[in-house]
Amino acid sequence: MRARQQLDTKVRDRTTHVRGVGTSPPRPDAPLKVLGRFAYASDLEIDGMLWGATVRSPHPRARISGIDISQALAIRGVATVLTAEDVPGHRFYGIKVADQPVLATHEVRYVGEPVAIVAADHPETARRAIEAVRVDYEVRAPMTDPEEALSGAGDLIDPGGNVARHVRIRHGDVSSARSRAEVVVRGEYASGVQDPAFLGPEAGLAVPDGSGGVDLYVAAQWIHDDRRQVAAALGLDPSRVRLTLSGVGGAFGGREDLSVHIHACMLALRIGRPVKMTYNREESFVGHVHRHPSRIRVELGARRDGTLVYSKVRLLLDGGAYTSTSRIVIANASYFAAGAYKVDHVEIDGYAVYTNNPPRGAMRGFGAVQACYAIESAMDSLAGELDMDPVELRICNAIQEGDLLPTGQGVDGPTPTRELLEHLRRLPLPSDRLVAGEDLRRLPGGVGNTTHGEAVVRGVGYALGMKAIGFSGGVDDISTARVSVSVAGGRPVAEVYSAASECGQGIVAVQAQIVRTELGIDSVTVRPADTDIGDAGSSAASRQTWMTGGAVEGACHGVRELILERAARRLGRSQGDLVLTPRGIMTPGEGEALLHLADLLCHDTIEHTFVYHHRPTEPIDDVRGQGDAHIAFAYAAHRAVVDVDTELGLVRVVELATAQDVGKAMNPQAVEGQIEGGSAQGLGLALLEEVQVEDGFVKNASFTDYLIPTILDMPPMDVRLFEFPHPDSPYGLNGVGEPPTLSSTPAIVNALRDATGLDLPRVPVRPTDLIASLHGDGSPGG
Amino acid sequence: MLIEVTVNGRRRTAENVWAGESLLYVLRERLGLRGSKDACEQGECGSCSVYLDGDLVCACLVSAGQADGAEVVTVEGLADGESLHPIQQAYVSEGAVQCGFCTPGLILATHCLLEANSDPSDDEIREALAGNLCRCTGYEKIVSAVRLAAMETAVG
Ligand code: FES
Ligand code: FES
Numbered sequence: 001m002r003a004r005q006q007l008d009t010k011v012r013d014r015t016t017h018v019r020g021v022g023t024s025p026p027r028p029d030a031p032l033k034v035l036g037r038f039a040y041a042s043d044l045e046i047d048g049m050l051w052g053a054t055v056r057s058p059h060p061r062a063r064i065s066g067i068d069i070s071q072a073l074a075i076r077g078v079a080t081v082l083t084a085e086d087v088p089g090h091r092f093y094g095i096k097v098a099d100q101p102v103l104a105t106h107e108v109r110y111v112g113e114p115v116a117i118v119a120a121d122h123p124e125t126a127r128r129a130i131e132a133v134r135v136d137y138e139v140r141a142p143m144t145d146p147e148e149a150l151s152g153a154g155d156l157i158d159p160g161g162n163v164a165r166h167v168r169i170r171h172g173d174v175s176s177a178r179s180r181a182e183v184v185v186r187g188e189y190a191s192g193v194q195d196p197a198f199l200g201p202e203a204g205l206a207v208p209d210g211s212g213g214v215d216l217y218v219a220a221q222w223i224h225d226d227r228r229q230v231a232a233a234l235g236l237d238p239s240r241v242r243l244t245l246s247g248v249g250g251a252f253g254g255r256e257d258l259s260v261h262i263h264a265c266m267l268a269l270r271i272g273r274p275v276k277m278t279y280n281r282e283e284s285f286v287g288h289v290h291r292h293p294s295r296i297r298v299e300l301g302a303r304r305d306g307t308l309v310y311s312k313v314r315l316l317l318d319g320g321a322y323t324s325t326s327r328i329v330i331a332n333a334s335y336f337a338a339g340a341y342k343v344d345h346v347e348i349d350g351y352a353v354y355t356n357n358p359p360r361g362a363m364r365g366f367g368a369v370q371a372c373y374a375i376e377s378a379m380d381s382l383a384g385e386l387d388m389d390p391v392e393l394r395i396c397n398a399i400q401e402g403d404l405l406p407t408g409q410g411v412d413g414p415t416p417t418r419e420l421l422e423h424l425r426r427l428p429l430p431s432d433r434l435v436a437g438e439d440l441r442r443l444p445g446g447v448g449n450t451t452h453g454e455a456v457v458r459g460v461g462y463a464l465g466m467k468a469i470g471f472s473g474g475v476d477d478i479s480t481a482r483v484s485v486s487v488a489g490g491r492p493v494a495e496v497y498s499a500a501s502e503c504g505q506g507i508v509a510v511q512a513q514i515v516r517t518e519l520g521i522d523s524v525t526v527r528p529a530d531t532d533i534g535d536a537g538s539s540a541a542s543r544q545t546w547m548t549g550g551a552v553e554g555a556c557h558g559v560r561e562l563i564l565e566r567a568a569r570r571l572g573r574s575q576g577d578l579v580l581t582p583r584g585i586m587t588p589g590e591g592e593a594l595l596h597l598a599d600l601l602c603h604d605t606i607e608h609t610f611v612y613h614h615r616p617t618e619p620i621d622d623v624r625g626q627g628d629a630h631i632a633f634a635y636a637a638h639r640a641v642v643d644v645d646t647e648l649g650l651v652r653v654v655e656l657a658t659a660q661d662v663g664k665a666m667n668p669q670a671v672e673g674q675i676e677g678g679s680a681q682g683l684g685l686a687l688l689e690e691v692q693v694e695d696g697f698v699k700n701a702s703f704t705d706y707l708i709p710t711i712l713d714m715p716p717m718d719v720r721l722f723e724f725p726h727p728d729s730p731y732g733l734n735g736v737g738e739p740p741t742l743s744s745t746p747a748i749v750n751a752l753r754d755a756t757g758l759d760l761p762r763v764p765v766r767p768t769d770l771i772a773s774l775h776g777d778g779s780p781g782g
Numbered sequence: 783m784l785i786e787v788t789v790n791g792r793r794r795t796a797e798n799v800w801a802g803e804s805l806l807y808v809l810r811e812r813l814g815l816r817g818s819k820d821a822c823e824q825g826e827c828g829s830c831s832v833y834l835d836g837d838l839v840c841a842c843l844v845s846a847g848q849a850d851g852a853e854v855v856t857v858e859g860l861a862d863g864e865s866l867h868p869i870q871q872a873y874v875s876e877g878a879v880q881c882g883f884c885t886p887g888l889i890l891a892t893h894c895l896l897e898a899n900s901d902p903s904d905d906e907i908r909e910a911l912a913g914n915l916c917r918c919t920g921y922e923k924i925v926s927a928v929r930l931a932a933m934e935t936a937v938g
Contacts, residue, residue: 249883441908
């Protein structure tokens with residue numbers, strides 16, 4: 001592979017530090033986390049603080065004819081109650097489009113929409129106060145069916161029309177290619193609403209600074225963009241709004257949109273006291289966006305030998321009541337709707353629509369998850385029609401370096417699609433027969449003692465996924481980092497200043513590893529992220545290690561130059577003759593350090609700030625959806641082995657094996673952790689997780705009724721990392737967080753299909769979908 | 783009401799406790815012990831797990847009044863000063879901690895398991911930890927951490 005030889009020349013100056021890049025030192029925050037001393041946003045406390053709470057709409061659609069706050073204000077302990085009229089600045093906000101009211105004005109568009117906010121001396125007082133706020137609603141019939149929204153028949157939810165975006169991609173000529181296809185399969189695949197379900201609730205603490213500005217401590221994915229939105233709503237110059245990242249208890253896209261941010265600041269500024277807001281679990285289910293539910297129609301044409309001839313896909317995502325990231329989620333879903341395959345003739349139409357359902361937005365995989373589920377289901381259907389091995393079908397069509405995407409962009413960078421599938425195919429399968437007396441815990445239904453192996457069938461399924469890494473479509477995305485080196489206790493120490501959000505993925509550890517590798521300094525501290533530091537961009541799109549890793553690496557190079565310049569002057573030698581090593585400043589090849597770093601620096605601090613940019617991209621055009629929109633691509637594949645009790649519809653995933661190209665495993669343990677966790681979320685979407693929304697109402701807003709995988713649901717995982725260096729990235733790394741979430745779901749569903757022979761056109765697959773006797777014709781209802 | 787509890791060996795009192803408050807609220811908001819987490823407050827996630835008179839319970843489901851006079855051990859009571867308990871050390875070294883919100887509860891659940899069964903099989907580990915949700919790790923490294931902790935505590 002070309003990329004393999006392209007290791008960049010800067011490597012010469014890198015050290016092989018025992019806790020540097022490519023090693024798995026313990027994460028710096030882990031000791032505090034295991035001790036229970038790590039301060040998450042919901043743990044924050046400050047003297048004199050009050051508690052905020054939110055009045056939310058009980059209707060999916062209604063006009064507001066009046067709000068009476070007097071009874072709430074009369075409750076002892078209530079400090080203030082605010083409504084839309086109290087919003088000091090812009091009354092609408094949004095991550096991409098400012099269309100969501102900070103507090104509802106004349107109408108509400110979804111159940112849970114914020115209408116008023118209160119601050120009180122005890123969370124329970126605040127809760128009673130929100131119940132005492134009287135809102136008069138004129139209830140209207142909601143529109144909750146995305147097909148109706150798309151048809152244009154219903155009322156307008158959004159004044160601009162009910163289609164948030166139509167993405168149109170035309171590549172080759174599908175109508176003429178149709179006649180050349182010898183085999184055609186068609187399917188419609190649907191996915192339910194998945195919740196990010198991070199464990200740490202939405203929370204923040206706003207502290208007025210005494211001169212009209214505010215400090216906000218909050219769990220977030222991108223504090224700089226949050227500040228932009230908060231400052232606009234508060235009518236303040238951004239310099240007067242400072243955000244500090246507090247402990248983040250998971251994110252997965254669900255913290256890209258604001259939650260408590262503006263509300264906590266409004267309350268704090270109004271009463272001149274610190275205000276803390278925390279959502280409980282039920283509120284959290286409406287307090288953040290969900291993964292878009294999808295309906296995706298796929299038509300694939302192929303030749304008898306399995307070669308794909310054309311691919312025609314229509315995607316419909318229900319974006320809910322406000323835009324959030326829907327316009328780019330549908331773009332991302334559409335870009336990869338034809339999967340990780342070479343197809344010369346492609347027609348893709350992707351739609352995201354507004355309805356009166358709760359808003360949908362970013363969640364790990366960002367549209368590519370739904371698209372991957374659909375195309376990988378269709379590929380198994382095609383394999384069945386061709387009577388071909390599903391892995392063989394994938395291998396013969398797998399996209400390769402140089403092939404064109406439906407958007408016309410040539411795929412570049414390592415493209416080991418075949419290697420991933422070959423690896424999985426070669427792995428031995430777990431022993432396939434249930435032995436008598438098998439531990440019940442290894443059977444579908446577990447210790448529920450529902451079967452001892454009767455009516456249990458096994459299936460094996462594969463899937464391959466592909467996703468762009470970083471922000472596509474012409475965005476000049478950046479990350480900023482500052483590295484400083486000084487002496488403490490006679491030894492050189494380094495500090496990293498970066499606003500990158502640590503949500504649990506491990507970016508803090510990686511930044512320290514990079515400094516050790518680049519500068520050979522052992523003691524590295526990564527400072528807390530706040531908006532006084534330059535923008536690091538979002539912990540999203542699997543971009544953070546690449547972008548902030550690049551920024552830290554660049555800052556280290558700047559620092560090293562400054563150090564060597566100073567050393568050259570001190571030693572009277574040419575700078576080009578010197579290198580910085582963990583032992584000090586040396587000339588290459590000589591054993592003794594000429595100068596120790598601590599002696600060179602004495603009381604001085606040397607620092608450098610670096611802003612990292614990725615390569616330029618462009619948006620796709622509106623007519624044929626063509627354009628070089630992507631920075632890089634990442635690939636993962638899964639193989640799932642399942643046992644299904646066909647009488648009860650219960651499933652046990654016996655094994656989940658995965659292979660992923662990570663470019664360079666910066667911290668192999670953390671990379672595996674991302675892949676295992678991402679695969680678990682894919683398993684959840686396949687089998688368990690669905691926010692049930694009926695007529696706009698969420699029916700299961702609790703962990704009792706919304707099921708995320710437990711340790712019993714998760715099988716042992718076999719994770720294989722491939723490291724094909726990416727030519728454009730720092731250290732050759734590639735983004736790792738999202739790809740495992742793509743292929744895990746369809747691999748499991750394909751295994752269920754293999755076991756049962758059922759079509760299973762919808763995820764999550766429910767027990768009733770799997771009971772053979774209910775579906776004589778192999779087409780489960782619903 | 784006034785609540786008296788012994789937490790991690792220390793006698794603590796909380797005044798003006800409202801009847802609806804949970805043990806979790808008292809620990810977190812009145813006694814400042816925020817190691818016990820509040821991910822669901824419904825008994826579903828295990829992030830608030832503490833020992834109450836020797837039994838592992840979800841502190842969110844115990845009313846403050848019920849805990850009056852009881853002996854409570856929280857995650858803050860496991861380590862010996864600054865040095866980590868072997869279970870905590872195992873979670874750190876095996877990479878079983880990502881966001882860490884589930885971690886305090888899982889560490890106590892692991893402690894409870896290893897007290898009863900010093901050499902659990904993988905199936906036993908999974909069964910014992912089935913009440914603790916983790917959204918980040920997929921549990922693979924949590925199983926490894928428990929295995930390591932079992933080995934370490936057996937040796938120690
Ligand atoms: S917070 Fe108590 S079980 Fe979830
Ligand atoms: S590490 Fe985040 S929930 Fe377990």
